[in-house]
Amino acid sequence: MIYKILENSAFTSNLMKWYAFHKRDLPWRNIDDAYKIWLAEIIMQQTRIQQGLPYYEKFIHRFPKICELANAKEDDVLRLWQGLGYYSRARNLHKCAKIICKRPGHDFPTEYTDLLKLPGIGPYTAAAISSMAFSKPHGVVDGNVQRVLARYMGISENVAERSTQKEIAKITNQLIDKNDPGGYNHAIMDLGATICTPSNPNCQACPVSDSCVAFEENLQNKLPINKKEIRRSKRFLYYWILRYDNKMIFQKRDTKNIWKGLYEFYLIEKPQKIEPEESIDDFLINLSVNDLTISEIFEYKKHVLSHQDIYSFFIILDLNLTQYEHIKLNYSYQFYSLDEILQLPKPILIDKFLREKII
Numbered sequence: 377m378i379y380k381i382l383e384n385s386a387f388t389s390n391l392m393k394w395y396a397f398h399k400r401d402l403p404w405r406n407i408d409d410a411y412k413i414w415l416a417e418i419i420m421q422q423t424r425i426q427q428g429l430p431y432y433e434k435f436i437h438r439f440p441k442i443c444e445l446a447n448a449k450e451d452d453v454l455r456l457w458q459g460l461g462y463y464s465r466a467r468n469l470h471k472c473a474k475i476i477c478k479r480p481g482h483d484f485p486t487e488y489t490d491l492l493k494l495p496g497i498g499p500y501t502a503a504a505i506s507s508m509a510f511s512k513p514h515g516v517v518d519g520n521v522q523r524v525l526a527r528y529m530g531i532s533e534n535v536a537e538r539s540t541q542k543e544i545a546k547i548t549n550q551l552i553d554k555n556d557p558g559g560y561n562h563a564i565m566d567l568g569a570t571i572c573t574p575s576n577p578n579c580q581a582c583p584v585s586d587s588c589v590a591f592e593e594n595l596q597n598k599l600p601i602n603k604k605e606i607r608r609s610k611r612f613l614y615y616w617i618l619r620y621d622n623k624m625i626f627q628k629r630d631t632k633n634i635w636k637g638l639y640e641f642y643l644i645e646k647p648q649k650i651e652p653e654e655s656i657d658d659f660l661i662n663l664s665v666n667d668l669t670i671s672e673i674f675e676y677k678k679h680v681l682s683h684q685d686i687y688s689f690f691i692i693l694d695l696n697l698t699q700y701e702h703i704k705l706n707y708s709y710q711f712y713s714l715d716e717i718l719q720l721p722k723p724i725l726i727d728k729f730l731r732e733k734i735i
């Protein structure tokens with residue numbers, strides 16, 4: 377990898393001077409509480425600050441101490457997380473809280489390598505906690521840091537590649553302010569978020585423009601090179617709402633893929649689009665309810681996740697008393713009232729459907 381030599385770089389001192397006057401005012405800044413820093417970093421991954429901030433506040437309000445989070449029910453944690461997506465983060469958050477709560481003083485480990493052993497903590501979060509809570513010199517590498525350093529150093533390798541990310545981690549660890557590593561990490565991320573933005577970076581206001589390769593060579597729009605190979609898949613979900621009176625079958629998802637731990641209606645998934653009525657399966661046939669009465673069918677717009685497009689259909693089936701009792705007697709499916717369903721954690725797609733069509 378070829379990039380400018382770091383020696384004599386004024387990058388760090390100029391960045392830190394700029395940060396002293398331009399830092400963003402966020403509740404997890406200027407503190408060394410590892411719990412709050414960890415919580416903020418987990419919530420903010422893949423999330424815009426405006427979206428994540430209310431979640432951070434809700435979590436801190438509901439669980440002011442890590443053991444309160446550890447002792448909560450998983451359903452309650454997932455319900456609070458609902459709408460943020462990437463639900464494995466919430467499950468790992470809960471697992472990690474349980475581990476920390478068993479440690480002496482309920483304290484996080486201070487070393488980067490020990491933090492990495494905890495569930496849901498990767499290099500980024502370990503660097504953030506160790507630098508911001510314990511002043512250890514570990515640089516974080518997120519999209520902002522990659523962009524700033526790729527432009528500043530003139531790095532023309534693909535930043536989506538693991539090898540380039542490792543190089544950038546090495547560089548930021550060299551540049552880090554040893555007296556204030558947490559401040560340096562906040563500063564470089566703030567620079568990327570507010571000045572060195574993905575398009576139209578404000579180089580005129582940039583504290584490191586004097587020695588920036590991209591600025592010097594007019595490469596701001598060419599760097600960083602970020603070529604991700606994303607293979608998208610399509611999924612077709614047919615939700616059968618088996619309803620009797622005000623009660624509906626609702627069940628916890630136990631699959632390894634999306635939405636594990638959340639609740640949903642009775643689901644039949646198909647590899648391609650078919651007529652909703654044709655998605656019937658053995659369970660529905662075995663209800664011996666040849667006269668199943670479909671009340672309504674709704675087709676929903678495409679729901680876009682990071683790697684998947686979800687096409688969903690909601691088929692409302694009003695059961696008669698015999699069918700309802702048959703299910704209760706012969707199957708383990710649980711019926712919940714609408715009020716109970718509203719309290720359970722569920723995919724945003726289902727929450728939206730309930731609010732638009734059922735309530």
Ligand code: SF4
Binds near residue numbers: 582589591
């Ligand atoms: S001078 Fe421009 S391109 Fe270089 S780091 Fe600053 S904002 Fe980014």
